[in-house]
Amino acid sequence: MxxxxxxxxxxxxxxxxxxxxxxxxxxxxxxxxxxxxxxxxxxxxxxxxxxxxxxxxxxxxxxxxxxxxxxxxxxxxxxxxxxxxxxxxxxxxxxxxxxxxxxxxxGEAWDGGWTLVFLGQLDAGERTRAREELEWLGFGAFANGVLAHPRRHRSEVLGLLQELGVVEDVIVLHSETGEPLAPKALRLQVRESWNLDxxxxxxxxxxxxxxxxxxxxxxxxxxxxxxxxxxxxxxxxxxxxxxxxxxxxxxxxxxxxxxxxxxxxxxxxxxxxxxxxxxxxxxxxxxxxxxxxxxxxxxxxxxxxxxx
CATH class of the missing domain: 1.10.10.10 (Winged helix-like DNA-binding domain superfamily/Winged helix DNA-binding domain)
Structure with a gap:
């Protein structure tokens, strides 16, 4: 050894x-x-x-x-x-x-909520830059132009978008999840969106x-x-x-x-x-x-x- x-x-x-x-x-x-x-x-x-x-x-x-x-x-x-x-x-x-x-x-326990960011109203260059910064924060793509994260707070995302100068052109929502917190379909989506393998x-x-x-x-x-x-x-x-x-x-x-x-x-x-x-x-x-x-x-x- x-x-x-x-x-x-x-x-x-x-x-x-x-x-x-x-x-x-x-x-x-x-x-x-x-x-x-x-x-x-x-x-x-x-x-x-x-x-x-x-x-x-x-x-x-x-x-x-x-x-x-x-x-x-x-x-x-x-x-x-x-x-x-x-x-x-x-x-x-x-x-x-x-x-x-x-x-x-x-960090803290998860409450089942999700922060969703819709980038569809941005032009191509702005969308790419916003997506890259959000992915750096850990966001994953749930669909074309839609990114999601279960922990990042809406205020944190708005601060980032403000820095990028696109806060007025992006939709940021927070969703609540019922029971169970992580159904099978959601866990499969997570594995795909973040390439966990x-x-x-x-x-x-x-x-x-x-x-x-x-x-x-x-x-x-x-x-x-x-x-x-x-x-x-x-x-x-x-x-x-x-x-x-x-x-x-x-x-x-x-x-x-x-x-x-x-x-x-x-x-x-x-x-x-x-x-x-x-x-x-x-x-x-x-x-x-x-x-x-x-x-x-x-x-x-x-x-x-x-x-x-």
Whole structure:
């Protein structure tokens, strides 16, 4: 059986073997998982130091940060000869939506209601843009021009449509479901609208990738602080990628044997085991213009139902 350190080396190899190397996405993971809880702004050189062992060199970090700034994920500030970056306003909104799924799961119990969005009154370009943004929020297509979600609130959708400038041309309704909450026809529609079989395959790949690390950690094979940081970053990076495609459906609408439950438990277990070592590594390597980043805020310790 490989040691925990060997498992981390394997995770790095797996990340480096993919083409194209999605360094920008990994930087967003780093911000969401490690930098935002500590104030949100960091020296560009800190990012390079942290990610170099994963295969992201300084040149690639600079190129990726520039692109993320152009895409309105990040915003920069010069202090002397150094550049410091934080999430922009739009970047923070997207971050909060995505990372809430990662750390806090499905949330409250489902009441059986659905939010329905009708895009038929939009022109083709507006309809495509609205559909893409709604799908990013987890909406699925129930029919041509009709998207639905069992959890997203109407107010949240209206806020998004307001940002897109199309709120006056879209119909948003909220429906109530009687008993049973999830009849057979509805569960079949859900499986088709969200392609749950493909999503299950993604969860299975995540489980296969990280189970060896958990097995080694369970057998009291500790990780050094740097390896703990690398493992935590890649863990959240890979889990986040699957979560972005997960519509966060209520339990009532999911298959009985749902791989997403096992994946969440595995991610939570590993994170709780290694986060402290990762935090020590971050203490030594993250800098702001005033010096080391502050300690994580209270919300950080609420992740995955509470960190010790």
């Amino acid at each position: 490989p040691s925990a350190t060997e498992c981390v080396a394997s995770l790095i190899d797996n990340f480096q073997s993919r083409r194209p190397l999605r360094s920008g996405s990994l930087i967003i993971t780093l911000y969401g998982d490690a930098i935002v809880p500590r104030g949100g702004t960091v020296w560009l050189g800190s990012i390079s130091q942290l990610l170099e062992p994963i295969g992201i060199n300084e040149r690639l970090v600079r190129t990726s940060v520039y692109r993320l700034t152009q895409e309105t994920w990040l915003q920069g500030e010069k202090v002397g000869r150094r550049s410091y970056y934080s999430l922009s306003g739009p970047g923070r909104r997207r971050f909060e939506q995505a990372f809430k799924r990662v750390y806090h799961g499905n 493909q999503l299950a395959e993604s969860y299975n790949r995540f489980l296969a990738q990280f189970r060896p690390l958990w097995k080694s950690l369970s057998e009291s094979q500790p990780l050094g602080d740097q390896d703990a940081f690398i493992a935590r970053t890649l863990l959240i990076h890979e889990y986040r990628k699957v979560q972005l495609r997960d519509p966060q459906l209520p339990e009532e609408l999911l298959p009985t044997a749902w791989e997403g439950r096992n994946a969440r438990q595995l991610c939570r277990n590993i994170y709780r085991e290694i986060y402290q070592g990762a935090e020590r590594w971050l203490d030594r390597h993250l800098e702001t213009a005033e010096g080391p980043l502050p300690a994580p805020g209270h919300n950080f310790y609420q992740r995955f139902g509470g960190l010790e």
